[in-house]
Amino acid sequence: MNDPRIIIALDFPDQTTALNLAARLDHKLCRVKVGKELFTAAGPQLVEKLMQLGFDVFLDLKFHDIPNTTAAACRAAASLGVWMINVHALGGEKMLRAAQQAVEGRKTKLIAVTLLTSMSRDDLREINIAGTPEIIVQQLALLTQRCGLHGVVCSALEAANLRAVTGKGFWLVTPGIRASDGNQDDQVRIATPTSAIHDGADYLVIGRPITRSLDPLTALQRFNDEVTVALNN
Numbered sequence: 642m643n644d645p646r647i648i649i650a651l652d653f654p655d656q657t658t659a660l661n662l663a664a665r666l667d668h669k670l671c672r673v674k675v676g677k678e679l680f681t682a683a684g685p686q687l688v689e690k691l692m693q694l695g696f697d698v699f700l701d702l703k704f705h706d707i708p709n710t711t712a713a714a715c716r717a718a719a720s721l722g723v724w725m726i727n728v729h730a731l732g733g734e735k736m737l738r739a740a741q742q743a744v745e746g747r748k749t750k751l752i753a754v755t756l757l758t759s760m761s762r763d764d765l766r767e768i769n770i771a772g773t774p775e776i777i778v779q780q781l782a783l784l785t786q787r788c789g790l791h792g793v794v795c796s797a798l799e800a801a802n803l804r805a806v807t808g809k810g811f812w813l814v815t816p817g818i819r820a821s822d823g824n825q826d827d828q829v830r831i832a833t834p835t836s837a838i839h840d841g842a843d844y845l846v847i848g849r850p851i852t853r854s855l856d857p858l859t860a861l862q863r864f865n866d867e868v869t870v871a872l873n874n
């Protein structure tokens with residue numbers, strides 16, 4: 642089965658720009674992610690169009706609310722027939738269990754965001770969260786696994802440790818991916834595709850390094866080649 646490991650973040654303000662970019666990609670080499678900005682602007686019809694073009698869609702709305710509200714949102718998202726959706730693990734055990742129950746029996750996979758890759762230790766200290774990102778991410782990932790979700794979103798820097806504690810089969814989806822000579826943008830906890838795959842990441846979320854490239858397909862092919870080599874070594 643074709644299992645593209647790269648998920649392209651379609652972080653665009655409108656449907657036309659997103660579809661233009663999607664038309665320049667190859668759905669055999671990548672999946673796509675529709676986040677808050679694009680979904681707010683373009684809604685379920687855009688998701689439907691991307692699926693008709695052959696793309697698996699990760700609907701990244703990062704739900705975080707009381708259990709009942711989150712579960713209802715997950716049910717609505719899964720009813721679109723998307724490949725994957727997510728919630729914030731910081732919503733806690735009751736919320737995670739309610740969310741998972743809401744997608745039970747559906748084809749849609751549910752994963753949870755641990756700590757955002759833009760958060761540094763100083764950012765955590767500022768809001769009185771003690772401990773290192775690594776420890777907090779590990780606790781949230783183990784909680785997510787206990788609640789029966791399919792995996793977590795985490796920084797690739799945490800993937801090796803998480804793979805060791807969660808074992809195989811629990812998906813690690815890692816944003817904050819940059820080429821070794823790439824621009825960091827606003828990401829803090831970043832890694833290259835090679836180190837992410839070697840450390841146990843299953844899927845790599847990549848946005849601007851591909852979507853802002855003059856030639857997105859060539860950029861995708863380069864990242865994909867690096868992933869293929871890493872998976873075979």
Ligand SMILES: O=C(O)c1cc(=O)[nH]c(=O)n1[C@@H]1O[C@H](COP(=O)(O)O)[C@@H](O)[C@H]1O
Nearest residue numbers: 650652756757758794816817846847848849
């Ligand atoms: O859930 C996510 O996808 C996500 C979680 C996280 O911790 N950090 C993070 O960057 N993301 C998303 O991953 C994408 C990264 O995009 P680039 O920084 O442009 O590669 C964005 O769409 C973010 O919303």
